[in-house]
Structure formats: structure tokens, C-alpha cells
Amino acid sequence: MNNNKIYTLAIESSCDDTSAAVLLNDKVLSNVVAGQPIHEQYGGVVPELASRAHQQNIVPVVDVALKKAGITKEQLNCIAFTQGPGLMGSLLVGGSFAKSMSMALEIPLIAINHMKAHILAHFIDEEGYDKPEFPFLALTISGGHTQIVQVNSFFDMKIIGETTDDAVGEAFDKSAKILGLPYPGGPLIDKYANEGNPKAFPFTKPKVDGLNFSFSGLKTQILYFVQKQVKENPNFIEENRNDICASIQHTIINILMDKLTKAVEETGINRIAIGGGVSANSGIRKTLKEAENKYGWKTHIPKFEYTTDNAAMIGIVGYYNYLEQNFSEANVVSKARIEF
Template identity: 75%
Template sequence: MTSQKIYILAIESSCDDTAASVMCNGKILSNIVASQKIHEAYGGVVPELASRAHQQNIVPVVDMALKTAEISKTQLSAIAFTRGPGLMGSLLVGTSFAKSMAYGLDIPLIDVNHMQAHILAHFIEEDGFKKPPFPFLAMTISGGHTQIVKVNSYFDMEVIGETIDDAVGEAFDKSGKLLGLGYPAGPEIDRRAALGNPKAFAFTKPKVDGLNFSFSGLKTAILYFIQKQVKANPNFIEEHLNDICASIQYTIIGILIDKLKLATKQTGIKHIAIGGGVSANSGIRQALKNGEQKFGWTTYIPKFEYTTDNAAMIAIVGHLKYLEGDYADQSIMASARLKI
């Protein structure tokens, strides 16, 4: 990389996790995340509560990141922050803090696109994890996003497929809500799916042209299925919960893999990187591994802590932009609907 020590402090506040990370020359020295439990009672993220919690958490989280990394703020080379996309109130807290701190320390400020960061998390220097070669296909799957991106270089990315309605994480969470599971429901569906029969119940896959996704129709199909079965047998959910979870997960994974197969066919690219919170799902990880055997793919899955919203992924983008001298100025604003 370089003989000079480049220290990047990164701040991530796009949704309901307040995160800060310190990176030195591509290696993570600290990666601190404060999660907000308050949203569980509401079955989803409440934007106003999220932004208030960020205001409470950001100073202690940044302080902890610097202490864990064992450096002082005067050693920092630059401050990177999530500009968007995300919840506007949450983004404003991180953006304002980063701008103020960079101004106070008189060091460069670097804006980061959250979606690019999920993809570039693969380039964090981490033992035992291989980095994808350019060009590669990246599938980013989370509570707010479902995308397939053709990645030609660090900052040359093209979205070739995305959801036209719900994101895959929403499909998991809303299905879980119908089954009486807590929020977020994805991890619980994953756990129960391992105990059930994935072919117990058949759900129709939505027909969407090209590489785009749709999950709202599947969600409606699951709702009608549950209503019909519960009407006939009030104990249906508790008697078949593992099988229902397995069948839902099997269908969702099938939709994702079908689109990846089409993307590899259209582009000729067989290097596939995955990111975003839903990539922690064990069924999806296994399906990708199976794709290596069946379709000759080479798959790349980042370290678990770099899949959900975190500041380490913001730090690597900050590092790469720092090397190019690609800085933001103090007039920069948060953007809730930032595109790749």
C-alpha cells in the first residue's frame, strides 16, 4: 500500500445503527456498533427515534473507536462518513458530526455512498478472505436494498438489476410478522428453516423481466396462504412453523439465485460477491457455495461483521478515496436517495 500511515476515522449512521471505525492502511483497528433496541417494540425502524438515538450514541461510539484503535484524534488523516442513501434524520447526525470534526481538526472530509461501501467491504485487508477481481458481480441484499451491480473498478459500478418494490430483507421481516415472529425476523426464519422442510409448501415466484426483483407479490401470496390455513386450522402456524419458514426461505433464495444465473449468463462474469445484512443468511451462503459446484462460480462472502451496517466498510471507501485525493468540502449535504 504505502509506507505512510493513513488513519481513517469512519462514521456510519444511515439507519438505526450508530457505528465508527478506525482503519490504518486498509486494516481495521476498531469497528464499534451501537444498535438501537427501541425499534423492536414497533416491529420496524421508527425514523424519529433512530435520529435521536444517533445523537446520544455518536460521541461515545467515536470515542470508543479511537480508544480501541489506540490512537488520538490528532493522528487522523481524514474522516469518512455515510452521505446516503438512508434515513434523512439519521444521515444528518453522522454528516454534521463528521463535517464538524474534520473542520475542527483541519483534515480532509470524505463522503461515502453506503451501497458502494457494502460492495467495497470485500477489499478490507482481512486474513483468510479473498478479494474479487475486476470485473465482478455484486449482489447487495439488505432490509432496504436488493441490487445486482456490475463492478468494473473501485468507483466504476453499474446497477444492472434492482427491486421494483420491497427489498429482500423486508420480505423476510414482513413474512415473520405474519407468523408472529419478533423484529427483525430474518435471523429467526433462518434458524427455523434449518429445522424444517423447504418443499413443504410451494409459493409462486414473481415473474419480473430482466434482472429486476419483486417481493411484494410473494409477501401477499404468503399472507393469503396463512389466512386460508389458519381459517381451516387455528393451530396451523405453531404446528408447521419450521416448515413454513423453510418454504419461505427456499422461495426467496430461489428468486435471488435465478437472477444471479441470468446475470452471469448476460455478462459472462462468474465472480460473484455478496454483501448487505441478508447475506448473513445461512441458506443464501449455502446456495452460493452450491453455485460454485453447479455453475462454475467463484463466490466471495465478507467477514460476518462487515455484512450488516458497519463503519469498517465506510472506512475502506474512505481509504481508497483518500489515495485518489477525492475529498468533499464543507458544503456537502446528506442525501436520502443517493444512487450508486
């Protein structure tokens, strides 16, 4: 076995994106993502439709990933796939494909925790990208998760704060829905917020113990506020859209930054890395960059393509597991919820 050149095929199918990537060691040769526009008309991901679309997409996506990487399947050293967390039907499609292919090629299979992959995406070898040094704090923010994780090494991570109810991505999307914006609404709130006044409508921040988060109260507060204003002025949303979005985004960012600042104080670690779909938000990126000057933090913000669900981040974790010979049995089970 040539340990200098390790080719990893990675498969990610936790939600509504079918993705395959090929890595040579820690470098991405291809990272192909097929979206599922069918969910837009339903205002959210429909699990049954998602798993069907994965079944249609997986073979062509893997085929394109191998072709773009310029290698044959016989050159692969291992196959990494998302074990969980995610939608069960979607996970089963990726997991079954990965197992079948690893058995056919007689190469190791590596099951990956999707949330750990969001964190370790920072270790993909990208020209000019400064990888974080251990230990660091990871803020993972997505549609399903909001966590602060203390990362001591590739295989030693500990959640020190998480949401007690809704995730930050859900807070963005549900707020967008209240404003009549189409799904997915988070990016649209970000877009309108750039044109608005963040102090126009003050929302109160929830009081939550320790480093944990809560977003359900904020969502309810936004709903009641908008309903009340629309009752008085039916054109309220149209006339104030930018300011409402800016105020919502400002409040959410403040909640995240308050906890992150507290985490830095408690741990003494001032290296911060963000990951997950919501880390594509321009307001969060800007605020974190400002924190470098304001607090003396060192912040790590990944490329956009590595923030949303993608197979390259699965591949980098697969690579480090391969080096440690951490392989999975063929009977490894996909899990909608998974222990960190």
C-alpha cells in the same frame, strides 16, 4: 504527509446503528457498533427515535473506536461518513458530526454512498480472506435494497438489476410478522428454516423482466396462504412454523439465484460477491458456496460483522477515495436517496 500510514475515521449512521471505525490503510483497527433496542417494541425502526439515539451514541462510539484503535484524533488523516441512502434524520447526525470534526482537525472529509460501501467491504484486509478480482458481480441484499451490480473497478459500478418494489430484507421481515415473529424477523426465519422442509409449501415465483426483482407479490401470497390455513386450523403456524419458514426462505433464495445465474450468462462474469444485511442469511451463504461447484463460480462471502451496517465498510471506501484525493466540500448534503 506520510502516505504509508493513512488513518481513516469512519462514521455510519444510515439507519438504527451508530457505528465508528478506525482503519490503518485497508486494515480495520476498530469497528464499534451501538444498536438501538428501543425499536423492537414498535416492530420496526422509528425514524425520530433513531436520530435521537444516534445523538446520544455518536460521541461515546467515536471515543471507543479511537481508544480501541490505540490512536489519538490528531493522528487521523481523513474522516469518511455515510452520505446516503438512509433515514434523513439519522444521516444528518453522522454527517454533522463528521463535518464538525474534520473542520476542527483540518483534515479532509469524504462522503460515501452506503450501498457502494457494502460492495467494497470485500476489500478490507482480513487474514485469509480472498478479495474479489475486477470485474465481478455484486449482489447487495438488505432491508432497503436488492441489487445486482457490475463492479469494474473501485469507482466504476453499474446497477444491472434491482427490485421494482420491496427489498428482499423487507420480504423476510414482513413474512416473519405474518407468522407472529418479533422484529427483526429475518434472522428468525433463517433459524426455523434450518429445521424445516423447504418443499413443504410451494410458493410461486414472480415473473419479472430482465435482471430485476419483485417481492411484493410473494409477500401478499404468503399473507393469503397463512390466513387461509389459520382459518381452517388455528394452530397451523405453531404446528408448521419450521416448514413455512423453510418454504419461504427456499423461494426467496431461488428468486435471487435465478437472476444471478442470468446475470452471469449475460455478462460472462462468474465472480460473485454478496453484501448487505441479508447476506448474513445461512441459506443464501450455503447456496452460493454450492454454486461454486455447480456452476464453476468464484464466490466471495464477507465476515458477518461486515454484512450488516458498520463503519468499517465506510472506512475502506474512504481510504480508496483518499488515495485518489476525492474529497468532499464542507457543504456536502446528506441524502435519503442517492444516485448510484
